[in-house]
Structures are given as structure tokens and as C-alpha cells.
Amino acid sequence: MHATRRRGGRALGLLAALALLSACQGKDQRPACPAGQACLEYGNDAEPSTLDPHLATSTQELRLIGDLFMGLTTEDAQGRPMPGMAERWETSPDGLTWTFHLRPARWSDGQPVTAEDFVFALRRVLDPKTGSPSAFLAQVIRNGRAISEGELAPAALGARALGPQTLELTLEHPAPYLPQLASHASFYPVPRHVVARFGDGWIQPGRLVGNGPFRLQAWRLGDKVTAVKNPLFFDAANVCLDRINYYPTVDLVSAERRVMSGELDLNTNFQSNRIERLKREMPGFVRTHxxxxxxxxxxxxxxxxxxxxxxxxxxxxxxxxxxxxxxxxxxxxxxxxxxxxxxxxxxxxxxxxxxxxxxxxxxxxxxxxxxxxxxxxxxxxxxxxxxxxxxxxxxxxxxxxxxxxxxxxxxxxxxxxxxxxxxxxxxxxxxxxxxxxxxxxxxxxxxxxxxxxxxxxxxxxxxxxxxxxxxxxxxxxxxxxxxxxxxxxxxxxxxxxxxxxxxxxxxxxxxRGLVSPKVTGWVDNAENFHRARWVCLKR
Structure with a gap:
């Protein structure tokens, strides 16, 4: 412990020099944004391992995936559950049967989002062949556990389409928290027609099809993931951002300098023990909750x-x-x-x-x-x-x-x-x-x-x-x-x-986060959900 502090002097000096260089170069390194558009440069801690909603586990992955996909419910700017693909729902008196009525919506390739897509996705997340680490969350649905343990076929799941826009879920036990749970990635729909065509390769740029406010444009490993506004999203008219670049920012000291210089608009973390210094040097940027x-x-x-x-x-x-x-x-x-x-x-x-x-x-x-x-x-x-x-x-x-x-x-x-x-x-x-x-x-x-x-x-x-x-x-x-x-x-x-x-x-x-004052719609909340659908940039 003490040895770490003694070693820190030279290291901090080197980091300060590198940070200064980064700050000087930051404005030149910010990608150009087309005239009249809003482009967010987003520091996201780490490189995602996957963009498959049913295989993702880290918060860094789920932040990004939550902008590309949407479940039956979603989160408002305060992180509270609200209707997503489902406009409304009813629950049976015993709390076991939930009927969701889907809004008219399309995948980013123009195909309609249907109740069958949700049935397909829920069977997929529970199928042992998928190997989803989040399958346990969907076990609240009837026969979910038996399916995930290989005792029943996925078709036995208590999820069925009553029509193109009506989904019925039958649960193992009452779950009053289902509207919150239904906003998790394990409940996201996936496009049957794309997964059937490309298999595990469906998440690659040029193939990935989502139903969220943004669509994947590029993924350059070690550099950034780029998403652009999805014009087919049902509420696209109220989405402010046109493009988001998500960067892996493992070096938090470097990331804070990139935010300070304007190269990044925000970073979803900062080195905890630097909080007082950051408050002094970057007033209005530091967010804790x-x-x-x-x-x-x-x-x-x-x-x-x-x-x-x-x-x-x-x-x-x-x-x-x-x-x-x-x-x-x-x-x-x-x-x-x-x-x-x-x-x-x-x-x-x-x-x-x-x-x-x-x-x-x-x-x-x-x-x-x-x-x-x-x-x-x-x-x-x-x-x-x-x-x-x-x-x-x-x-x-x-x-x-x-x-x-x-x-x-x-x-x-x-x-x-x-x-x-x-x-x-x-x-x-x-x-x-x-x-x-x-x-x-x-x-x-x-x-x-x-x-x-x-x-x-x-x-x-x-x-x-x-x-x-x-x-x-x-x-x-x-x-x-x-x-x-x-x-x-x-x-x-x-x-x-x-x-x-x-x-x-x-x-x-x-x-903890560093958020430029020019970023609006970023609301601190215990769940730490900040869907880019609600975010904008001051001109």
C-alpha cells in the first residue's frame, strides 16, 4: 500500500505530461460532425465483448445495446420503467398471466416487430444451446427453468403470440416487478429473419438489425462503436442525437483529460480518489449518485x-x-x-x-x-x-x-x-x-x-x-x-x-461520471440508466 504511494510520484508526473499532450490534441481528435447534426462522443469504460442482447453481461455492453434495442418496457430519463414496444398491458387477478399489446413498430431494416419476435427471443435466451448468462432472469416465465436445464423444449415456454401485436406471458409465480424486468436485455426481441440467416454472425456491422432509437453503423475493435439515428424508430422525431461514438476508456485519467479538452462529451466513470481535484478543475462536470x-x-x-x-x-x-x-x-x-x-x-x-x-x-x-x-x-x-x-x-x-x-x-x-x-x-x-x-x-x-x-x-x-x-x-x-x-x-x-x-x-x-454541461437529458438515478434517446447537446 505505502509502496504504491511512493511509486506514484514519477507515474503521476508521466501521466500529467501525457494528459497535457492529450488535452492539447483533443480538439483536433474529435471527429467532424456533419453540419446541422448532433454528434455525441461517449466514453464507455471498456470494449464490448458482444452486442448480442442475450449474451451481454457487462454494464458497458448493456449501455450500448440499450440504445440499439428496446424491450416490452424501457426506461425514462430518470431510469423508471415505462412502456416500450408494449403500449399497454393487463394482468390476470392471480398475477400469473400478463397480456402485452405492442405498438406498431419496425426493425431497422423495415420489417415489422411482432409478438412472434418476442416469443422467438425468449425461447432463444432460455435455450441451453444459446448459452445466455442471463437466462435465469427469464426463468420467471412458466417452464423457463426446465427449458434452461434441458428438460423441456423451448416450445414449452409460457410465451405465445395471440396475434401480430399481442403477446401473452404466463409466469411461474406472481412477479409484480415484471415491468422493470421486461426492460432488461434478456427480454429484448431479436430479429428472427436475421438470426436465421446469419446465425452467430448476425451482430456484425451491416447485419445487425435492431428496434431501438439507434442502429449500428460501425464497430472498430479497440477504437469505437458508431451508432446513428434509426429513422424507422417509432419515436424518431423526438430523438435529438444523429450519431454516437462509443469509446473504450480504460485509462480513466486520460479519459478525464479528453472530456476536459472537448474530445469526449462524457465518460461513464472517473478515478474515484481524484474527485476533489476534478470538482476544482472541471466544475459542473462531476456527477455522483x-x-x-x-x-x-x-x-x-x-x-x-x-x-x-x-x-x-x-x-x-x-x-x-x-x-x-x-x-x-x-x-x-x-x-x-x-x-x-x-x-x-x-x-x-x-x-x-x-x-x-x-x-x-x-x-x-x-x-x-x-x-x-x-x-x-x-x-x-x-x-x-x-x-x-x-x-x-x-x-x-x-x-x-x-x-x-x-x-x-x-x-x-x-x-x-x-x-x-x-x-x-x-x-x-x-x-x-x-x-x-x-x-x-x-x-x-x-x-x-x-x-x-x-x-x-x-x-x-x-x-x-x-x-x-x-x-x-x-x-x-x-x-x-x-x-x-x-x-x-x-x-x-x-x-x-x-x-x-x-x-x-x-x-x-x-x-460516477464526467458529463459536459453542454449535454442535456442526462439525469442521475440509482439504476444508472441513461438511454441516449433522452440525451441532447446544446448547440
């Missing part, structure tokens, strides 16, 4: 047998100094986390936390050493772990802090960082021992967090946590109509998971 998201450390018990011992997992969790990480390293309002679900989540009953959370840090360190000794580890037999994370500077600081915390109790941790997409692929393939990940809620409800820990969730469950008792509590919550009793059941499930040290919650995330 409480988020429905948690940073956590996942244990892969199959990747390191030592992690099967709860004493080891508890020792590692107890000594992560969350207060130091949030208050000293990050400093942008992140809050230490001793639970997985943020307390601001709707329908959540606070009070769930790790059982040892009230102890002093010194007491936790002492107990952690005892636990490791009981598990058979000590100076003569140190526990060795590889901790993996993405290759951005902020992640590097956190990894070094955790490494130092573990070293203080005799654990030898080796840090491994890689490009963001490579890291996520390693997590999905269980190619790691311990990994740092972020989870952003797909919708505003505790089950959006706890659902990823179900035994049948699949690759999104990086921890591999499996507990039938936990699953039963979630199933009981699914069947419970009373919101208060439902919240208590979900709280019991989370407490069980925490008591078993299934993961290490580290901190609750704060949404």
Missing part, C-alpha cells in the same frame, strides 16, 4: 480447495478493511458493505449483515489469525491465493489493499489483472481462485441481487454458491404476495448466505 450496485469478492471453491473451509473464507472476509478502502482509497461516497443488497433497494428490510460486523478491526484480525491456525495454516504453511481483477488503476489500488490486509494475517496473495472482458470470461468459466466483481441490479428489488446466487443461476453465479435452503427461501419469497413477509424471507436468505461466507461484500458503489 447512490447506486443499486455492490462490489464484492467471489470465492471459487472449486478453483482453490482451501476455500471450501468456512474458517478460511471467514478469516479472509473479516480482515478486508472496507472503511480504509472506501474512505482513504476511493473517497467518492462509497459505503462499506457488510451485506450484499444495498439498503436503498426497494422492498428491502435493513438489518442483515455479517455476524462479526460490529467487532473492531483489531479484534477481527486476531480472530482471523485464530481461524487460519485452526484450519491448518501458519508461518510454516502459509495460505497462497491468486486474486484476480480488471486492469484499471482503481481496481489495482483495491487489489493491493486487499493483498496487504491478507498479508497482515499471513496469507500470501498474488495479484492478476487482465482486460475487463478477459476477466469476466475467466469468472464465467470459473478460471480463478478469488475475483473482484461488481453487481449492478437488473431491476430495483432484492431478488435482483440474491437471484444470482441460486443453485441454477448458471455462469453469472461467479461464487458457485449452492444451498438448497437458500433456494427454498427464494422460492417461498416468489410465492409470497405480501410484500412485508416477502422482504423478510429474502432477508433470511441473504443472512444465510452471509453466515456461510459465500462471498465478501466490500462496498456499495456510487455512480
Amino acid at each position: 447512490v447506486s443499486l450496485a455492490t462490489t464484492y469478492i467471489a470465492f471459487n471453491q472449486d478453483g482453490l480447495p482451501a476455500l471450501k473451509d468456512i474458517r478460511v473464507r471467514r478469516a479472509l472476509s473479516m480482515v478486508v478493511d472496507r472503511e480504509f478502502i472506501t474512505a482513504k482509497l476511493l473517497r467518492a461516497g462509497q459505503a462499506p458493505a457488510y451485506s450484499f443488497v444495498p439498503t436503498v433497494t426497494a422492498n428491502y428490510v435493513p438489518g442483515v449483515h455479517s455476524g462479526w460486523a460490529g467487532q473492531s478491526y483489531a479484534a477481527r484480525q486476531a480472530q482471523a489469525r485464530q481461524l487460519l491456525t485452526q484450519a491448518g495454516y501458519g508461518p510454516d504453511r502459509p495460505l497462497r491465493i491468486e486474486i484476480k481483477g480488471s486492469n484499471n488503476p482503481e481496481m489495482g489500488l483495491m487489489l493491493e489493499a486487499v493483498q496487504a490486509d491478507w498479508q497482515a494475517i499471513g496469507v500470501q496473495a498474488r495479484i492478476a489483472q487482465a482486460e475487463h472482458a478477459v476477466t469476466l470470461a475467466a469468472y464465467r468459466n470459473r478460471d480463478f481462485q478469488v475475483g473482484v466483481a461488481n453487481w449492478y441490479a437488473d431491476f430495483n428489488d432484492p431478488v435482483s441481487f440474491l437471484g444470482i446466487l441460486r443453485s441454477d443461476t448458471g455462469t453469472q453465479n461467479y461464487t458457485g454458491y449452492r444451498n438448497p435452503a437458500f433456494d427454498r427461501l427464494l422460492e417461498a419469497a416468489d410465492a409470497e404476495a405480501d410484500l412485508g413477509r416477502r422482504a423478510r424471507l429474502l432477508g433470511q436468505a441473504e443472512q444465510l448466505m452471509l453466515d456461510e461466507e459465500a462471498m465478501i461484500p466490500v462496498f456499495f458503489i456510487v455512480n
